[in-house]
Amino acid sequence: DTEVTQTPKHLVMGMTNKKSLKCEQHMGHRAMYWYKQKAKKPPELMFVYSYEKLSINESVPSRFSPECPNSSLLNLHLHALQPEDSALYLCASRGASGGTGELFFGEGSRLTVL
Amino acid sequence: AQRVTQPEKLLSVFKGAPVELKCNYSYSGSPELFWYVQYSRQRLQLLLRHISRESIKGFTADLNKGETSFHLKKPFAQEEDSAMYYCALYFGNEKLTFGTGTRLTIIP
Numbered sequence: 001d002t003e004v005t006q007t008p009k010h011l012v013m014g015m016t017n018k019k020s021l022k023c024e025q026h027m028g029h030r031a032m033y034w035y036k037q038k039a040k041k042p043p044e045l046m047f048v049y050s051y052e053k054l055s056i057n058e059s060v061p062s063r064f065s066p067e068c069p070n071s072s073l074l075n076l077h078l079h080a081l082q083p084e085d086s087a088l089y090l091c092a093s094r095g096a097s098g099g100t101g102e103l104f105f106g107e108g109s110r111l112t113v114l
Numbered sequence: 115a116q117r118v119t120q121p122e123k124l125l126s127v128f129k130g131a132p133v134e135l136k137c138n139y140s141y142s143g144s145p146e147l148f149w150y151v152q153y154s155r156q157r158l159q160l161l162l163r164h165i166s167r168e169s170i171k172g173f174t175a176d177l178n179k180g181e182t183s184f185h186l187k188k189p190f191a192q193e194e195d196s197a198m199y200y201c202a203l204y205f206g207n208e209k210l211t212f213g214t215g216t217r218l219t220i221i222p
Contacts, residue, residue, distance in 0.1 A: 031208055033210075041214075041215075042200055042212035042213060042214055042215050043158070043200075043212055045209060045210070045211070048208045048209070050208055055208055056207075056208055056209065090158065094208075094210075101146050101148065101202075101204025101205075101206070101210050102148065102160050102163060103160075103210055104160075105157050105158040105159065106157060107156075107157045108157070
């Protein structure tokens, strides 16, 4: 299995809802990423987990809460989001420790906040 | 500051013509540079990395440290090359930073 799988593909939520995005990889990669991509913009780094520990938080608002339950899974918990948080959320994984920066991306979860 | 710049947001090229997508970077260390491609309705995927010096789908890219550039080139454009192309810089501390991207359109 050489893919990063994200669920759900589409999510619509209200500003008071609590929802989660899920990401899974079975390539044995030890670094996992969340990126946010707005329309016609490049992906922006949000969080990085390395060996199941949060290593990078790019000053993301606390209404986004990442979680890495094990080396294959990555979640992004969403609460009290704003309409401007509507975007494509990309999960990625990276295999080599201390080496190449090649990332493998999922197809993304398209989030709409009403 | 570390930065990746792609000066062209849009680039249109006739089929069969040469293609060059520009990428410049600003980084004080030894850079690790990539080109990623996003075809319509497909996931972001790696096209090239400077370390391997390989050619994928006819594309090549050479790292020029003097000019701090990593331009993507293809001698003869094909219609299936139409996509969004991102140059990306890896800092070695888990961060992969993308340029603003160039949308390439191949005109039949």
